[in-house]
Amino acid sequence: MQKLVIHGGKPLCGEISISGAKNAALPVLCTSLLTNDALKLRNIPDLKDVSTMLDLLKQMGVTILANSRSETELSALHLTNPTAPYEMVKTMRAAILVLGPLLAHKGEATISLPGGCAIGLRPVDQHIKGLQAMGAEIAIEHGYIHAKAKKLTGTRIVMDIVTVTGTENLMMAATLASGVTVLENAAREPEVVDLAQCLIKMGAKIEGAGTDVITIQGVKTLHGCSHDIMPDRIETGTFLTAVTASGGEIHLKGTRVDTLDAIIDKLLEAGAIINSGENWIHLSMNTPPKSVNLRTAPYPAFPTDMQAQFMALNCVAEGTAIITETIFENRFMHVQELKRMNAQITVEGNTAIVHGIPQLDGAGVMATDLRASASLVIAGLTAQGETMIDRIYHLDRGYERIEEKLAQLGAEIMRINA
Numbered sequence: 531m532q533k534l535v536i537h538g539g540k541p542l543c544g545e546i547s548i549s550g551a552k553n554a555a556l557p558v559l560c561t562s563l564l565t566n567d568a569l570k571l572r573n574i575p576d577l578k579d580v581s582t583m584l585d586l587l588k589q590m591g592v593t594i595l596a597n598s599r600s601e602t603e604l605s606a607l608h609l610t611n612p613t614a615p616y617e618m619v620k621t622m623r624a625a626i627l628v629l630g631p632l633l634a635h636k637g638e639a640t641i642s643l644p645g646g647c648a649i650g651l652r653p654v655d656q657h658i659k660g661l662q663a664m665g666a667e668i669a670i671e672h673g674y675i676h677a678k679a680k681k682l683t684g685t686r687i688v689m690d691i692v693t694v695t696g697t698e699n700l701m702m703a704a705t706l707a708s709g710v711t712v713l714e715n716a717a718r719e720p721e722v723v724d725l726a727q728c729l730i731k732m733g734a735k736i737e738g739a740g741t742d743v744i745t746i747q748g749v750k751t752l753h754g755c756s757h758d759i760m761p762d763r764i765e766t767g768t769f770l771t772a773v774t775a776s777g778g779e780i781h782l783k784g785t786r787v788d789t790l791d792a793i794i795d796k797l798l799e800a801g802a803i804i805n806s807g808e809n810w811i812h813l814s815m816n817t818p819p820k821s822v823n824l825r826t827a828p829y830p831a832f833p834t835d836m837q838a839q840f841m842a843l844n845c846v847a848e849g850t851a852i853i854t855e856t857i858f859e860n861r862f863m864h865v866q867e868l869k870r871m872n873a874q875i876t877v878e879g880n881t882a883i884v885h886g887i888p889q890l891d892g893a894g895v896m897a898t899d900l901r902a903s904a905s906l907v908i909a910g911l912t913a914q915g916e917t918m919i920d921r922i923y924h925l926d927r928g929y930e931r932i933e934e935k936l937a938q939l940g941a942e943i944m945r946i947n948a
């Protein structure tokens with residue numbers, strides 16, 4: 531089992547490049563299921579979740595024509611097996627994103643139910659309800675979703691809650707439906723917009739992506755295209771938060787500040803000095819951070835995927851912060867691990883109260899999910915002495931070469947087999 535060893539307490543300084551966004555790459559890879567033509571994708575990050583998605587598509591019969599750092603090319607022309615087995619879905623919930631495209635293009639899909647995961651129950655009822663409203667016949671048996679539809683029909687769908695992958699699944703399905711689909715209470719995340727931009731290049735007719743009403747006029751067929759995956763706003767936010775917590779100066783290349791408003795506001799409140807251009811962000815931090823209250827909510831509000839990293843920042847900030855998690859019911863698992871490093875946190879329901887202290891103590895800790903792992907890395911970078919993080923396979927799902935990028939900033943961090 532691999533672990534990360536960090537010797538913390540030093541400021542971070544330097545320049546790094548931001549990778550393509552996991553949460554944009556995963557749905558965009560699934561658009562390959564909507565056409566018989568090849569799709570050329572650039573800036574696909576080298577992540578565990580991406581290789582799991584490629585394996586899932588391959589076992590369906592999708593041909594991976596190229597998979598280099600510069601370009602990933604894939605074709606679903608010879609797809610024969612429209613199924614997603616439990617073994618793959620259980621390691622990556624985004625596997626549910628194959629359901630809409632398979633149903634729309636192949637007329638059937640058998641997908642394992644994702645089941646609960648560490649951060650919450652995460653049901654997929656809104657995906658199913660929307661597809662049923664479009665005419666799909668769906669049965670759930672032995673832990674599998676069995677879906678069929680000769681032809682999906684456009685309709686008006688009002689989602690009960692804002693769901694990112696639910697919006698993406700239904701938007702992809704609607705591209706090949708007959709007639710118009712209107713998705714109301716749609717997710718406005720930038721990754722939904724990136725997916726819509728790829729689908730539009732493939733010939734889809736979509737309006738309103740980025741707002742809470744998306745209108746899709748179905749077309750008969752979609753064709754191949756080339757698409758660049760947007761930069762990862764959560765990876766960007768994680769590095770900015772790490773430097774705000776540790777002190778120092780960072781220049782991020784290949785990122786997009788316009789997707790980061792809520793995060794940037796909170797970093798400024800913590801005392802960071804930030805400048806940015808079209809595709810770069812520069813942050814410097816010369817004072818101890820000030821604590822910041824936050825409440826997670828769907829985009830454009832503060833993202834749940836940055837809550838754990840800001841918890842680590844607040845652990846070493848001046849003052850007391852109140853953090854409220856409104857998206858996932860069990861996304862405070864990092865608290866117990868941070869407390870092993872002497873963090874002063876109490877949890878009451880979906881609220882954590884964090885009393886900042888000048889410095890954490892290095893300790894052995896265990897990663898419990900992807901962003902919890904990132905919070906432990908930030909905590910380790912600020913701590914006195916050695917922090918050893920176990921179960922870092924969670925981190926590898928969503929961060930490309932994180933220890934190499936941090937080492938570029940002067941961090942003392944090493945991956946070991948232990």
Ligand SMILES: CC(=O)N[C@H]1[C@@H](OP(=O)(O)OP(=O)(O)OC[C@H]2O[C@@H](n3ccc(=O)[nH]c3=O)[C@H](O)[C@@H]2O)O[C@H](CO)[C@@H](O)[C@@H]1O
Nearest residue numbers: 553624652653654655656657692693694695696835857858
């Ligand atoms: C691959 C990907 O893009 N993952 C992101 C996506 O996950 P994901 O799309 O799975 O998250 P959702 O937006 O669907 O979840 C939001 C809330 O809705 C609930 N829900 C969702 C669907 C449904 O059918 N029924 C239901 O009750 C969930 O349990 C959760 O409480 O958005 C989350 C919220 O921004 C992020 O944390 C994840 O990083």
Ligand SMILES: C=C(OP(=O)(O)O)C(=O)O
Nearest residue numbers: 553623624835900901928
């Ligand atoms: C929760 C996350 O991802 P996923 O939806 O893929 O589990 C995340 O990226 O923080």
